[in-house]
Amino acid sequence: MSYVLRFSPDAEKELKKWKKSAPKLFKKLSEVLSELIIHPKQGIGHPEALKGGDGITYSRRISGKHRVVYDVYEQIVEVHVLSIGGHYDDK
Numbered sequence: 001m002s003y004v005l006r007f008s009p010d011a012e013k014e015l016k017k018w019k020k021s022a023p024k025l026f027k028k029l030s031e032v033l034s035e036l037i038i039h040p041k042q043g044i045g046h047p048e049a050l051k052g053g054d055g056i057t058y059s060r061r062i063s064g065k066h067r068v069v070y071d072v073y074e075q076i077v078e079v080h081v082l083s084i085g086g087h088y089d090d091k
Contacts, residue, residue, distance in 0.1 A: 002037050004078045011068075014084040028062050029084065036060075040072045040079050057082070 007015065018026040035043040045060030045068070056071045062084075071080045 001077060003040055003072075005033060005037055005081065006078055007081045008083070011081040011084050018084070025062060025066060029068065032060050032062060032068055033081075036068075036070065036079050036081075040070070 018029060032045045035045070041047055041058065045062065047058050047060045049055060050057045050059055056073065057069065058072060059067050059069050062068055065086055067085070068081060069083045071082060073080065
């Protein structure tokens with residue numbers, strides 16, 4: 001069973017930005033997104049449910065600094081990508 005991938009407007013904007021300006025990160029992100037379609041709760045990027053969340057929101061590592069955050073909807077077989085980007089503040 002494959003999940004349908006949907007993107008928030010912010011996530012879609014980041015995806016396009018990375019494609020142009022960060023090819024290495026974009027390649028890793030593409031691998032993670034390909035995995036999300038098949039296994040949204042396991043696989044590469046160390047997926048984990050967000051603490052204090054509602055049990056549907058997960059995070060995966062793209063790099064030491066970057067994450068993809070997404071919701072998994074089992075009933076409708078969809079994954080909604082909420083955000084793509086930095087995990088820590090740049091200081």
